[in-house]
Amino acid sequence: MGIRKFRVKTESEQQLWNECSRLISNAVIYYNTVLLSRVYEQKIATGDKEAESIMKNISPVAWQHINLFGAFEFNKPSTRIDIDALVALYNDQNYLGKAIRSDNINENLPFRGDGQI
Numbered sequence: 001m002g003i004r005k006f007r008v009k010t011e012s013e014q015q016l017w018n019e020c021s022r023l024i025s026n027a028v029i030y031y032n033t034v035l036l037s038r039v040y041e042q043k044i045a046t047g048d049k050e051a052e053s054i055m056k057n058i059s060p061v062a063w064q065h066i067n068l069f070g071a072f073e074f075n076k077p078s079t080r081i082d083i084d085a086l087v088a089l090y091n092d093q094n095y096l097g098k099a100i101r102s103d104n105i106n107e108n109l110p111f112r113g114d115g116q117i
Contacts, residue, residue: 024068031081032060038087039096051096 008014036058043051090096 028063028066029060032062034083035086036060038083039090042087042090046091048093051093 008017036055040052040055043055090099
């Protein structure tokens with residue numbers, strides 16, 4: 001990581017930086033909570049007790065799958081995130097197991113390092 005430089009010059013810039021960080025944190029936690037809740041409901045509906053048990057120990061405060069470095073442009077119209085499509089991926093028991101056991105940050109799985117939301 002190296003030495004990090006302080007990115008602000010004034011107290012008001014620091015306060016703005018902190019509030020922006022808090023907003024991003026809350027957005028990530030909300031996204032994770034929605035996705036985890038929907039997958040958990042899916043596992044309850046299918047009677048997958050093992051997955052239910054494992055998912056009770058997964059926190060929505062995870063950052064491995066979020067790219068916080070780079071340039072982001074928020075004024076362009078974008079496509080909405082299809083939560084239903086993401087939840088559908090977890091119907092496959094192998095996909096869920098791989099997501100839960102994956103320690104590889106570069107895996108292409110939500111919650112385990114796909115590099116973006």
